[in-house]
Amino acid sequence: MLQILMALILVSSASHYYTGILTSPTESDERLQDNEVFRMVKVRKENMKYKITGEVRLRKGEFFYVVEDGHDELIPATKKKVEPSFPNWSKFEMEVHIPNKKLPNNGTVILYFFEVNNENQRFHTLPIILERS
Numbered sequence: 573m574l575q576i577l578m579a580l581i582l583v584s585s586a587s588h589y590y591t592g593i594l595t596s597p598t599e600s601d602e603r604l605q606d607n608e609v610f611r612m613v614k615v616r617k618e619n620m621k622y623k624i625t626g627e628v629r630l631r632k633g634e635f636f637y638v639v640e641d642g643h644d645e646l647i648p649a650t651k652k653k654v655e656p657s658f659p660n661w662s663k664f665e666m667e668v669h670i671p672n673k674k675l676p677n678n679g680t681v682i683l684y685f686f687e688v689n690n691e692n693q694r695f696h697t698l699p700i701i702l703e704r705s
Contacts, residue, residue, distance in 0.1 A: 607697075609635070613626035613627075613700065615702065621669045622670075625664070627664070627705065629657055630656055633653060633657075635651075636651055636688055637652060637685050640684070641681055664667055670703075677705060680704045681704075682702065683702050
């Protein structure tokens with residue numbers, strides 16, 4: 573019984589950070605999940621624009637992002653260049669705007685950060701929920 577209770581507490585307290593879910597995008601400076609390439613990621617929503625800041629540790633000096641609703645890409649895969657910093661972390665900031673007409677009436681809008689390898693496969697992916705309706 574104690575093990576079940578401890579597991580429930582662990583899952584409920586860690587689920588926000590583990591999934592990369594931002595429960596309320598209007599809250600400023602909400603910290604999201606980290607991985608070995610992206611950390612300290614924060615999202616702030618202002619008038620359908622999402623201001624995103626964080627730190628990256630990249631060998632190539634570039635990462636990609638895509639915004640989708642689970643079915644369609646609202647913003648196609650886009651390259652973001654930064655100074656190569658590996659093994660150190662460097663700060664980044666960006667702004668994403670999604671037109672109202674592209675937003676789903678009932679669904680979730682997810683931003684994915686990732687790197688691409690030589691075979692054009694995604695890795696070190698970090699999902700972040702921007703909108704949930």
